[in-house]
Amino acid sequence: MPGQFRHLAAELAKNPAYRVVFLTRREGVTMPNVITARYPLKEAPPPPAEPLVRSIAQSVNFGAAVAKAAVDMANKNIVPDLIIAHPGWGEALFLRDAWPHAKIVTYGEYYYQPYDGDIGFDPLFPRTLQGVCNARIMNANLLLSHEAADAMISPTHWQKSRHPQFLQDKTTVIFDGIDTDRAAPSPDATFNLGNGTTLTAKDEVITYVARNLEPHRGFHVFVEALPKLLAARPNARIIVVGGDERSYSPPPRGGHESWRSALMSGVDLGQAADRVHFVGKLAYADYLSLLQISGAHLYLTYPFVLSWSCLEAMSAGCAIVASDTAPVAEVITHEQNGLLVPFFDSDALVASVCRLLDDPVLSERLRQSARQTAVTRYNLADCLKQQLAFVNTVLAT
Incomplete structure (x- = not known):
């Protein structure tokens, strides 16, 4: 309830x-x-x-x-x-x-x-x-x-x-x-990492959001892309929102208590690890602030239930890179209000993120169109x- x-x-x-x-x-x-x-x-x-x-x-x-x-x-x-x-x-x-x-x-x-x-x-x-x-x-x-x-x-x-x-x-x-009045762009938004660092839209911020970090929401594909993203974007901060429980996926193997533990245990991010921030589950206001400063937002899902977070990110005016899966394709059209990539293609994911971050004209056009979609169809x-x-x-x- x-x-x-x-x-x-x-x-x-x-x-x-x-x-x-x-x-x-x-x-x-x-x-x-x-x-x-x-x-x-x-x-x-x-x-x-x-x-x-x-x-x-x-x-x-x-x-x-x-x-x-x-x-x-x-x-x-x-x-x-x-x-x-x-x-x-x-x-x-x-x-x-x-x-x-x-x-x-x-x-x-x-x-x-x-x-x-x-x-x-x-x-x-x-x-x-x-x-x-x-x-x-x-x-x-x-x-x-x-x-x-x-x-x-x-x-x-x-x-x-x-x-x-x-x-x-x-x-x-x-x-x-979606409350499109509340989930709306805000050029003055800030997000506090909790370590004394405050981020704004002027920083290069890549966001990934899921209720829980698990394969149904493409967390394993995101983890595969993570070292490549860090190498391709040496100034980027990557913010990961989500809990360590399971909503939909089976439990991980190998005695791990969470999919984050199972998948991240074999990943060596080296000195770039301090640019990756797992912030857990956020209060709604903080979550919206994070979306409002995002330079590139990632949304991945199996052909399954569409997340509210996808529409909230669109409403907040995010530039989105999403999986080309059926529920997503109902709301995001490639190069019209977001960029779609094959679910398992981490290289295409990284290339699309770089494309957004390197092309402010494209990014702004997709942001405005994503916002318009949310307002006209899902408000x-x-x-x-x-x-x-x-x-x-x-x-x-």
Whole structure:
């Protein structure tokens, strides 16, 4: 909580005709005019011996906990007209059974396919029968949840396209929304490294951002490019934002606790190491300041869920070098609002960064176009209008 529904819940709560309840297992999270209801999650039973069944068991544990909370709420006369749910963890599994007369909208973030997505994309994780079977079973929870829904909403056309056709038929594409007024260019921005050094847009700064540093977001390609970037740009500072947990990728091998540890352990940056700064996860204001001073911003991803950070970087007016993968190509067109490179080609990545840093005219043109794309297609005000219209349509049918 609130995840993808932060802005929509807040906007709905502004209407005195609505009572908005956020059902979550998180503690200590509140939103103005939004009632927070918690569901306790029982301790999960021992995992089944059959690995393929484990994701189902976990989803059922979540779904059953939400269903129990829903029945308790119904007994207190909390009976929703509309439910909006992210089905990824199983929380939406039994909503139709707990509240049979409610309209239900599910969030179509991703649906696993054996080809043309993240499965088998990277030679680091070859496609296997076991992996494909596991993904199919992971879809079972999504299928049950989406099938019970009256309508679905998906943030991008590519993410919608991953779903079976009968689910696409009831899916509307509306992006979550970027606050383009807040994530905006600022020529006076500064970023403090925490060691007494303050950087501005006059410094040569290369940025890489991911929620967590892992292969799904191209961290291994970035690490391969890192020595080449440092050699090619002797005055550059490289700022890396992201945590050491895992969001999407399998755990690293060799006993390493994180992908950063696994990948950086074999890299000798020599004296240039002091120009690389791993700053962890940043407060949002600091993160935006970093984007605002970036000379070249890197965004890499498997064919997978598109990151908010990609659109935030565009909104902040970054000159972006990104992977030429399907979700990225929906928002970035090569040489129009960014530069695209093959995901695994670290040499092309370095060459494109150098091209941006050496050509201020190109850089400025791409920055302005990236900003324009974010403002015209993904700004929060317009996305909220579309989401509210969608909600009203679902309620009216």
